[in-house]
Amino acid sequence: xxxxSPNLDDRRFQQLVDEAKRYVxxxxxxxxxxxxxxxxxxxIETFAYLVDQLLYRLNRVPDKNYTAxxxxxxxxxxxxxxxxxxxxxxxxxPQPETVTLPAGTEVTTADGDAEEPVVFxxxxxxxxxxxxxxxxxxxxxxGEQTDRTGELAEGRDVRCFQAAPQPGDALLFGLPAAVPxxxxxxxxxxxxxxxGVDPRQPPLAWEAWDGGRWQECETGPDTTGGLNRPGEVxxxxxxxxxxxxxxxTRAGWLRCRVTEAEPGQPFYSESPTVREATVFxxxxxxxxxxxxxxxxxxxxxxxxxxxxxFRLGRPPxxxxxxxxxxxxxxxxxxxxWEIVEHFGRSGPGDRxxxxxxxxxxxxxxxxxxxxxxxxxxxxxxxxKGAHIRxxxxxxGGGPAGNxxxxxxxxxxxxxxxxxxxxxxxxxxxxxxxxxxxxxKLRAPDALRMQERAVTAEDHEIIARQAAPSVRRxxxxxxxxxxxxxxxxxxxxxxxxxxxxxxxxxLIPSDQVLAAITESLDExxxxxxxxxxxxxxxxGVTVVARLATAPGDTDRVRNAAxxxxxxxxxxxxxxxxxxxxxxxxxVQYGEVFGVLQRATGNALVEExxxxxxxxxxxxxxxxxxxxxxxxxxxVFSYQHQVVVQPVEPxxxx
Numbered sequence: 001x002x003x004x005s006p007n008l009d010d011r012r013f014q015q016l017v018d019e020a021k022r023y024v025x026x027x028x029x030x031x032x033x034x035x036x037x038x039x040x041x042x043x044i045e046t047f048a049y050l051v052d053q054l055l056y057r058l059n060r061v062p063d064k065n066y067t068a069x070x071x072x073x074x075x076x077x078x079x080x081x082x083x084x085x086x087x088x089x090x091x092x093x094p095q096p097e098t099v100t101l102p103a104g105t106e107v108t109t110a111d112g113d114a115e116e117p118v119v120f121x122x123x124x125x126x127x128x129x130x131x132x133x134x135x136x137x138x139x140x141x142x143g144e145q146t147d148r149t150g151e152l153a154e155g156r157d158v159r160c161f162q163a164a165p166q167p168g169d170a171l172l173f174g175l176p177a178a179v180p181x182x183x184x185x186x187x188x189x190x191x192x193x194x195x196g197v198d199p200r201q202p203p204l205a206w207e208a209w210d211g212g213r214w215q216e217c218e219t220g221p222d223t224t225g226g227l228n229r230p231g232e233v234x235x236x237x238x239x240x241x242x243x244x245x246x247x248x249t250r251a252g253w254l255r256c257r258v259t260e261a262e263p264g265q266p267f268y269s270e271s272p273t274v275r276e277a278t279v280f281x282x283x284x285x286x287x288x289x290x291x292x293x294x295x296x297x298x299x300x301x302x303x304x305x306x307x308x309x310f311r312l313g314r315p316p317x318x319x320x321x322x323x324x325x326x327x328x329x330x331x332x333x334x335x336x337w338e339i340v341e342h343f344g345r346s347g348p349g350d351r352x353x354x355x356x357x358x359x360x361x362x363x364x365x366x367x368x369x370x371x372x373x374x375x376x377x378x379x380x381x382x383x384k385g386a387h388i389r390x391x392x393x394x395x396g397g398g399p400a401g402n403x404x405x406x407x408x409x410x411x412x413x414x415x416x417x418x419x420x421x422x423x424x425x426x427x428x429x430x431x432x433x434x435x436x437x438x439x440k441l442r443a444p445d446a447l448r449m450q451e452r453a454v455t456a457e458d459h460e461i462i463a464r465q466a467a468p469s470v471r472r473x474x475x476x477x478x479x480x481x482x483x484x485x486x487x488x489x490x491x492x493x494x495x496x497x498x499x500x501x502x503x504x505x506l507i508p509s510d511q512v513l514a515a516i517t518e519s520l521d522e523x524x525x526x527x528x529x530x531x532x533x534x535x536x537x538x539g540v541t542v543v544a545r546l547a548t549a550p551g552d553t554d555r556v557r558n559a560a561x562x563x564x565x566x567x568x569x570x571x572x573x574x575x576x577x578x579x580x581x582x583x584x585x586v587q588y589g590e591v592f593g594v595l596q597r598a599t600g601n602a603l604v605e606e607x608x609x610x611x612x613x614x615x616x617x618x619x620x621x622x623x624x625x626x627x628x629x630x631x632x633x634v635f636s637y638q639h640q641v642v643v644q645p646v647e648p649x650x651x652x
Contacts, residue, residue: 011055016048066440074342075443079357081320081469082291082394083401083430085120085423087408088183088236090283091128092419099284099417101126106412107288107421109403118400120288120408120427123321128182128284133277134251135174141166145247157191157273160227161258165268167203169258171227173279174251180241183283184254187232188224189276196269202226203261203268206233209253210240217254218424227256227272236285254279262616288408288423290401290430291318297390299362302328304384306377307366315360316433317393324393326353326362328382334389346379358433362390401430404494426494426505429469453523459487463532466519467512471571474535474582476631483527488535488631489516490570490579500565503614503635507534538628539612539637540568540586541619544595548602550645556602560641563598564591570633583630602643612637 011019021034021044034041087107091099103124108117136152139145140162148158161169173186197203204226207214220234235254243252261267299310317324327334328351337351343365346352354363365379382388408423434442445461453459456475463473471492478484491512493505517532524530542564548556567573574580588607595604611626612619614637628634 011052013048013052016051017045020044020048067436070439070443073443073446075439075446076356077358077436077439078434078465078468079316079319080397080433081429081431082289082318082397083399083403083427084123084287084289085403085408085427086285086425087120087122087288087421087423088283088285089126089128089411089415089418090183090420090422091281091417093417094130094280094282095128095417096130098130099128099415101128101284101286101415101418104293104413105415107408108410108412109407110409117410118290118403118407119292119412120290120401121292123287123289126181126284126286128281129177129179131175131177131179131182131184131252131279131281133173133279134176135172135247135249136274136277137172137174137247139170139172139255141168145172147247147249152274152277155275157275159271159273160256161268161271163271165258165271167258167260169271170255171274172246172253172255173277174246174249174253175279176251178241178243178252179237179281180239181285182237182281183285184235184237185232185280185282186235186254186256187278187280188227188274189230190224190227190272190274191229196266197226197228198266199225199228201265203259203265205257205259206235207255207257208235208237208241209244209246209255210238211242211244214255214257215240227274234282264616264618288427289321290398290427291321291394291396293392293394294390295392297393299326299388299390302382302384302386302388304381304386306364306375306381308364308382310362310388312360312362312390312393314395315358316395316397317355317357317360318395318397319355319357321394322392324355325391327389327391329387330383343378348377348380350379352379360395362388397430398432399430401427402492402494403427404496428492428494431468449523451523452525453520453528454525456485458523459485459520462519462523463487463489463516466516467508470508470512470516472579474631478529478531484529484531485524486631487516487520487530487532488582489513489532490535490633493571499562499569500636501569501571503537503637506537506570506635535582536629536632537570537614537635538626538632539614539619540626540634541610541612541637541639542568542591543608543610543622543640544591544604544642545606546595546599546602546604546641546643547646548599548643550647552602553643553645556599557641557643559598559600560595560602560643561639563594564639564641565636567591567594568634568636570635573634580634582633583628584634585628586626586634588624603646605644 024031089101101122103122105122106119108119111117136148137145138148151158160171206217206219208217215238217238218236222233223231224233241252243250246253297312302308323339326337328337337353339355340352343352346365352365367375367377370376405423405426409421411418411421449458453462459475460473469492470489472490474488476486478486489508491508493501495501513532517530520530544560546556546560570580572579588609592604592607608622609626610619610622614635
């Protein structure tokens with residue numbers, strides 16, 4: 001905790017007035033009128049007011065000294081971070097030429113009545129490359145590839161897999177060029193030959209070749225029912241897609257592969273066939289961030305002395321991406337100065353500069369006075385009269401950018417042939433800059449840890465500092481031997497309508513896990529093995545039956561579902577409302593109380609609890625208690641509430 005600040009003088013205005021009146025009785029007993037209408041009392045109250053202000057300023061001295069102490073320790077406020085998301089740009093129609101979206105293309109959320117739209121900008125250039133079907137190749141599990149392009153051109157039925165399909169059989173689509181980050185539509189004219197599969201969940205996976213391996217692709221709605229009827233499949237091609245030579249043909253390759261059936265998932269008994277196939281590009285996907293890039297900002301003119309500082313007019317400076325570029329004019333043109341964390345390793349000729357990301361202040365190297373009286377420069381000093389500018393920096397960020405999926409829907413920049421934009425997943429990662437109060441609480445931890453992760457609490461604190469956007473962190477000993485530590489990371493997420501989280505929203509990104517792993521690896525004890533991963537999620541399905549008065553069933557059902565999804569929530573649920581506690585079981589009586597409080601006068605007639613697998617969707621037998629492992633959290637999975645109308649009893 002923070003060091004306690006002493007109250008040097010706790011007297012207040014009324015106490016000062018009362019004390020002065022007591023002195024009046026001792027020193028001037030002939031003064032008997034102490035009412036507020038007396039001019040002397042007015043003078044007493046005036047001086048008491050002034051003294052009260054002085055005492056207030058005096059009591060601020062410990063805070064000022066404490067803040068100065070933090071500054072000497074090198075405690076700096078964490079800057080804000082910008083939220084990011086992947087946004088799909090859909091074409092109005094397939095184009096014969098490449099459509100290019102430049103970096104900095106702006107998209108926003110819809111303009112609401114109460115809130116201003118949130119602006120995002122693309123972080124790089126997006127090229128939406130046209131495509132078509134160049135080759136169709138069948139590749140059974142045995143590996144004998146056969147080019148079926150000629151048979152397809154003749155209008156013959158092409159069997160996609162072996163007569164009796166096996167996991168690993170594949171149908172390859174060759175495109176004229178690679179289409180990284182593009183959205184491709186594969187339109188097929190198929191017949192109902194792939195007997196045995198469930199059209200809603202066929203055992204198929206779409207993949208793209210990245211030059212070294214097949215990388216799985218996300219897909220949109222599959223209207224072909226598992227290649228069994230005319231329709232199309234939307235394929236989101238990953239960024240690593242590369243043209244390669246397969247079967248003697250150089251092309252950008254996609255494939256549809258038969259996968260192992262999950263428990264309870266129907267499998268093919270016969271192979272589907274394809275009579276016609278076309279491929280065309282319908283859009284592209286690119287990352288966006290809730291930040292703005294500012295260019296060519298003049299900072300000022302150098303005075304030629306050490307320790308100069310210059311401040312931007314539009315702070316803060318975002319440091320979670322490319323660092324800002326600082327340049328100083330000279331006789332040879334503009335020279336770039338390197339951004340460093342401190343000047344401890346800077347030599348007299350090093351062109352280094354520090355940046356305070358929160359205030360937007362750029363600090364040039366100071367000069368230190370040695371014991372013999374000489375000055376030792378901690379870096380180069382810009383020449384007198386040299387102009388200083390920031391060529392590029394990013395500003396913005398904050399939690400306002402954490403918008404729900406589908407919220408980014410307006411194209412702010414003018415781009416030809418783009419019909420609509422949408423984010424398939426919620427934007428996340430936006431964090432406010434740190435406050436001074438939080439830095440005061442963090443400083444004792446920094447002094448105690450000394451940049452070393454020893455205890456479980458040390459690992460959790462360092463993980464939060466490495467990734468401020470995560471919601472929860474828990475450190476536990478690993479199950480597979482001594483010297484191993486598990487750091488469980490729960491990301492923050494923006495719930496969909498109805499405060500309902502999807503399972504994929506609770507898995508931290510690879511970038512977040514990598515940042516935490518790198519930070520902990522630098523500070524771990526020798527011999528400690530780190531495992532940074534998401535926790536295990538125990539799915540819970542509640543099936544409840546309630547009774548209420550006619551006309552109130554919809555309200556009761558909505559209230560019950562909202563209560564269940566809100567309480568059995570790993571981020572904001574639990575008894576304290578701060579997230580379901582790790583390892584806490586789910587019990588019948590607890591759920592009963594939640595439903596009763598949420599629905600008011602409704603009667604909770606029956607409750608059944610089911611342990612469910614959030615990945616496969618399978619659930620077990622009804623129980624009264626669901627145990628949760630020490631490193632696990634609960635996850636609401638498809639609660640079901642039935643509300644029956646019941647006429648109220650009429651008493652004579």
